[in-house]
Amino acid sequence: MLKDQTSACKAARDAIAAGGEVMLYDGQPPQWMVLGIAATRLKRSLKIGLTTLGLDETVEILRARHCDEQLRTGNIVAADRSWFFTLYFDATGTELLACSGVKNERPLRRDGQKLQL
Template sequence: MATEDEPPSQPDIAAMLTNQTSACKPAREAIAAGAEVKVADGEAPHWMVAGIAATRLRRSLKRGLPETIGLDETVEILARHRGEQLRTGTIDAADRLWFFNLYFDATGTELLACSGVKRSRRPSTKDSFEP
C-alpha cells in the first residue's frame, strides 16, 4: 500500500495496449525492447488533443509521409470522446525508429487509442560531410 509521500505507481502501459488500434502491437513490442514511456501529469481538453491528431492525419495523407500506423483509427476513437478531458503519453522506441502517441481518459486509467509514426532516417553530419 502506498503512503502519502510515495508517488502514484505508473500504470502498466504494455498491458493497457490491447487492440484499440493497429499501433498497439508494435507499441507493446517497442516497450518490450526497452522504449522510453512517458505519461503526461495533466489533462488536456478534447478539442486540443483530437485537433492535433486530426491535423497529423491530414498532413500525412496529403504529403504521403511519414509512415504512420493507427492514426486514422485514433482520430475516429477520439471523436467519440468529444467534450472530455484527456491525458496523453508517448513511447519512444529504443532504436529511435518509431514514436508512439498514447491517448487516455482523464484519470489515465483507460487507454483509448495509440498511434505511431516512423521517423525518417537522416544522415548524420559526419556521413554527409564532404571535404
C-alpha cells in the same frame, strides 16, 4: 493496457519490450484539442508521405467518442528511435482509448525523392 484499441498497439507493446522509453503527461487537455492535434498530424503525415500506424483510427475514436472530456496523453519512443507512439487516455489515466504511431523517417517530396533535413 495496450490491447487492440488500434493497429498501433502491438507495435507499441513491442517497442516497450525492446527498451523503448515511456512518458506519461500530467496535463488534461480537452478532447477537442487532442483531436485537433491528432487530425493535423494525420493530415501532415499523409501529405509528406510518412508511415503511420493507427493514426486514422485514433482520429476516428477521438472524434466519435469522448467529446467534452479531458484526456491524458503519453508517448513511447522506440529504443532505436525508429517509431514514435502517442497514447491517449481517459482523464484518470486508467483507460487507454487509442494509440498511434509515426515512423521516424525522412519525408518524401512530391516527386518521390526524400527531403533533406
